[in-house]
Amino acid sequence: MTIQQVATEAGVSPSTVSNLLNGRNHRMLPETRQRIERAIDKLGYRPNRAARQLRTGRNTTIGLVVPSVGNPFWGALARHLESAALAEGYHVLLCNSERDPRRERDYVDELWADGVHGVVLCSSLPSLEHVMPLVERGLQLVAFDRTSQAGDPASLVSISVDNAIGSQLATQHLTDLGHRRLAFVSGALASVNRKERYRGFTAGLEQAGIDPETSVRAPVKGDADDFGDVEASELGRAAAAELLALEEPPTGIVAINDMCALGVCRGLRDGGLEVGKDVSVVGFDDIVLADLYAPTLTTVRQPMQEMAAAAFTQLRSRLDDSGPTQGQSLLFRPELIVRESTAPPS
Amino acid sequence: MTIQQVATEAGVSPSTVSNLLNGRNHRMLPETRQRIERAIDKLGYRPNRAARQLRTGRNTTIGLVVPSVGNPFWGALARHLESAALAEGYHVLLCNSERDPRRERDYVDELWADGVHGVVLCSSLPSLEHVMPLVERGLQLVAFDRTSQAGDPASLVSISVDNAIGSQLATQHLTDLGHRRLAFVSGALASVNRKERYRGFTAGLEQAGIDPETSVRAPVKGDADDFGDVEASELGRAAAAELLALEEPPTGIVAINDMCALGVCRGLRDGGLEVGKDVSVVGFDDIVLADLYAPTLTTVRQPMQEMAAAAFTQLRSRLDDSGPTQGQSLLFRPELIVRESTAPPS
DNA sequence: AGTCACTGGTGCATCGATGCACCAGTGAAG
DNA sequence: CTTCACTGGTGCATCGATGCACCAGTGACT
Known part of the structure; x- marks a missing residue:
């Protein structure tokens, strides 16, 4: 299923289909639009991601670098982040740094080389210097479970609980x-x-x-x-x-x-x-x-779910150019959950 | 960094670089080969995955569909699978099905549409019928934590402990x-x-x-x-x-x-x-x-680590066409770990 | 009549890597 | 002398989507 086949089916040019797919349909006849949409449905067409990425340089994958998903805390983050991303058609590429700074850095490098422009980084390292070069080239970074610090790149988003x-x-x-x-x-x-x-x-x-x-x-x-x-x-x-x-x-x-x-x-x-x-x-x-x-x-x-959702939202808006480019810190409000391990002193 | 720049630097044609990169170097002069390798090093060249995938239809990403990485058991699998994949330059795309059969199916569909040809599936479902159409089209499937059953596709690999x-x-x-x-x-x-x-x-x-x-x-x-x-x-x-x-x-x-x-x-x-x-x-x-x-x-x-490594190895060899196309069942030997919760009856 | 804006699209070069088809040169066999 | 295999590569069309530049047609204005 290529865009060409859809175009033929709808009796328009591939460009027109592309225009519709990319929201450039301000001055498109409603009827044309419907024909295209019907053709897409009928053929079960899905744009080829590789081609799209090759052409645009963008993609809909974000990276998640955690110490280890074997750990329930990070597992929960992975789950919620992926859930938030899925809702918007994004994918999450999972990377376990195993607390190895070098591995962490290699991962971020590789993600960048693969065209991933947004990464949620749960770094074991206090300084983010090892990824600065990529940030300067345009990598969007969200630091999770780490409040922002002096010396952080200006565009960095930090997400953490208070x-x-x-x-x-x-x-x-x-x-x-x-x-x-x-x-x-x-x-x-x-x-x-x-x-x-x-x-x-x-x-x-x-x-x-x-x-x-x-x-x-x-x-x-x-x-x-x-x-x-x-x-x-x-x-x-x-x-x-x-x-x-x-x-x-x-x-x-x-x-x-x-x-x-x-x-x-x-x-x-x-x-x-x-x-x-x-x-x-x-x-x-x-x-x-x-x-x-x-x-x-x-x-x-x-509030992991909200924090994960925020991480995604922040990344997304920056990847779209629709959001602010300035970094910011998001501090979430924690909640006390009272269970059995606490009681008045005996 | 494109293959063209490497070619120029090495004084050869892009095709030659591509040949080397893809192991078609049987009849290449050792000297030519060295020149190319030096150029690659010097420029820090890394092949563009999107372009490569667009051209070949293949990629080096495998899918992992688990009920939920929030669960330590699946988290551990994700960690080990990713580790095995990393060693071979593969990536793992993480998918939480949340035990929703429809979501599970959608995920596998989407992975396929994205050009992912190998998936490790930890299905909540006893039958794999919902993914059969894709398997028939060439999707390589490894069922994890599920022994094979009559009715499974012939190419299916099943991995489980005994x-x-x-x-x-x-x-x-x-x-x-x-x-x-x-x-x-x-x-x-x-x-x-x-x-x-x-x-x-x-x-x-x-x-x-x-x-x-x-x-x-x-x-x-x-x-x-x-x-x-x-x-x-x-x-x-x-x-x-x-x-x-x-x-x-x-x-x-x-x-x-x-x-x-x-x-x-x-x-x-x-x-x-x-x-x-x-x-x-x-x-x-x-x-x-x-x-x-x-x-x-x-x-x-x-033995999660071995099982995860086996899952990857199986997938990989089939994606390469180098392995068998027949399915098989791998049963791993479990090990008793004695700790404090057992003792002679009082 | 000439200029201009606008409408609803389309043509085409382009992204980077691939691998088949092909090439010129050489030496050996028939 | 012709045919052939072989060597060490190279040329080029191709994968699918994109988006700028462009187009023909129409109506409004000077």
């Missing part, structure tokens, strides 16, 4: 329940997002009249760039053990993310404590597991 | 530990894979000299086509409650998959029993969560 508010909600929830001795469990506060979450934690404490200095921040080493990974859960488990060894262990724990929180729960159980009774734990992300674990996990939900 | 052996291993593990009252928890045994797993269960019982009739098969209704989903866990939870209501509840439980097993664990805990002590539970799949849950879950591992 991390400070999120963990403030979590903290407030604990203080509202009556907890006074709280701890924050995280890997090194290397990324902006993590710092923000910590800031929200201290803000929550202050609001409840608790001196942040007396609260515990579990001192945990470890790689800073893992979100939602197995390592995060091990980290949480170790942190829980440390906290339990204190003279006055905390009764409420805010974890940097859900996987970490699950690790904390496990560590507490190792220590003979019951989560949701002896100790309260709050996570962050609301991954699927949160509602499956025993006890179910109170957590701060990132 | 489900019977897997659950037999699980069952044997329990009987070896001394359990004599066992139950099998699953949704309706509608799919071949599920029947196979049940068959392995009964085989394991017989081998231990236990009459399968005396064993309990938790009677659970529900949709038959969900693997590894949230629903599966709810199903497991309900089943556990039912089992506990029996006069002589089983001491060992084999679940149809890990999510279901986690649900069972939760249901048992609801009933005041401790998993890995009062009752033993075995899952199937070895998803990431299995090692995170409390207690960690004994389960039957599907």
Whole structure:
């Protein structure tokens, strides 16, 4: 099925069909238009993407670079992004960087070489310098789960949840329940997002009249760039053990993310404590597991669907030239989801 | 960077460069070859995929249709498949069917229309009739997590773990530990894979000299086509409650998959029993969560990485015309992973 | 009558890579 | 001397869609 066949069927020239297909039909007779549309239906014609891309240099594929879709958090993003893209006829090319900066960079290079002009990048790296050259040549980039920073390219769109508010909600929830001795469990506060979450934690404490200095921040080493990974859960488990060894262990724990929180729960159980009774734990992300674990996990939900949709919309409008070229930061409002892992202190 | 520029740089014609790029260099002077290769390096040339595809009708993209990458099981597949494909310069186009048969079909149609000739299909449907027309036109299909059946197209490749052996291993593990009252928890045994797993269960019982009739098969209704989903866990939870209501509840439980097993664990805990002590539970799949849950879950591992690699290899060889055109079934050997959720009966 | 704008389209070169058909030159066989 | 195979390439039409430049016809105005 080529455009030529459609044209013949409709008794017009290929150009006219092309015009209609591309919205240049202001001065086209309604009747001509109908003839073409009927021909398209009848023949089941679909434009050849390769030809179209060859000619125009554009395409309807966007790239998604995540650390690993094996991880439910990124899997959820992939699912929602693809869903949003599908609705507009776009496709998503999936790329797992496996947290390898080089692989990440190679992927973005290859996507560009393949004519992909829009990429959602979930970078493990604090700096985006490795992709700057392509951005300068016109690559549209959306950074996901990463708030914008000085030094970012001017055209960059950043999409993230408001991390400070999120963990403030979590903290407030604990203080509202009556907890006074709280701890924050995280890997090194290397990324902006993590710092923000910590800031929200201290803000929550202050609001409840608790001196942040007396609260515990579990001192945990470890790689800073893992979100939602197995390592995060091990980290949480170790942190829980440390906290339990204190003279006055905390009764409420805010974890940097859900996987970490699950690790904390496990560590507490190792220590003979019951989560949701002896100790309260709050996570962050609301991954699927949160509602499956025993006890179910109170957590701060990132509105993944909306965030993914926004990522797509932003990319799309820029690819169309219809949107702004200036970059911007989108901060989404997190939501506290109360489940079984939190309760008043015993 | 076009092939023309490379040709000019190397002092040959574009055809010659194309010949080299496509392996038609049997009778090419080594010196010519080197000149071209140097030119390619120097200019950083990469063939334009769109042009190549337009001309040849082929491309280096394969489709992956899964129910949902939000699910860790499929996420893991996506990750490994993409990894295997990447190593050969292929790309993976990700499609979430969301268990919607129509969407699944539309996706396969669209992939075909876009020139994708190879698809890994993880169908929710027992029959593949909806994609038969395309297979007849040359679409190469690999069915994943689904053993082949009568009525399948002759060219179909099926990749799956040996489900019977897997659950037999699980069952044997329990009987070896001394359990004599066992139950099998699953949704309706509608799919071949599920029947196979049940068959392995009964085989394991017989081998231990236990009459399968005396064993309990938790009677659970529900949709038959969900693997590894949230629903599966709810199903497991309900089943556990039912089992506990029996006069002589089983001491060992084999679940149809890990999510279901986690649900069972939760249901048992609801009933005041401790998993890995009062009752033993075995899952199937070895998803990431299995090692995170409390207690960690004994389960039957599907060698996902090998299976994904095989899926790609099969597709690739058929796309090249270098492989067999006859379909085949690949059954992988599962492996029992013993963790904390199983122990001798108390 | 001449100029102009406008209408509803169409012609054609073009994007970059491909691979069949072909070529000129050479040496060997008949 | 003719025929033929072989060597190491090259010329060119082609894939399908695009969109600029252009066209013929008509009516309005100066």
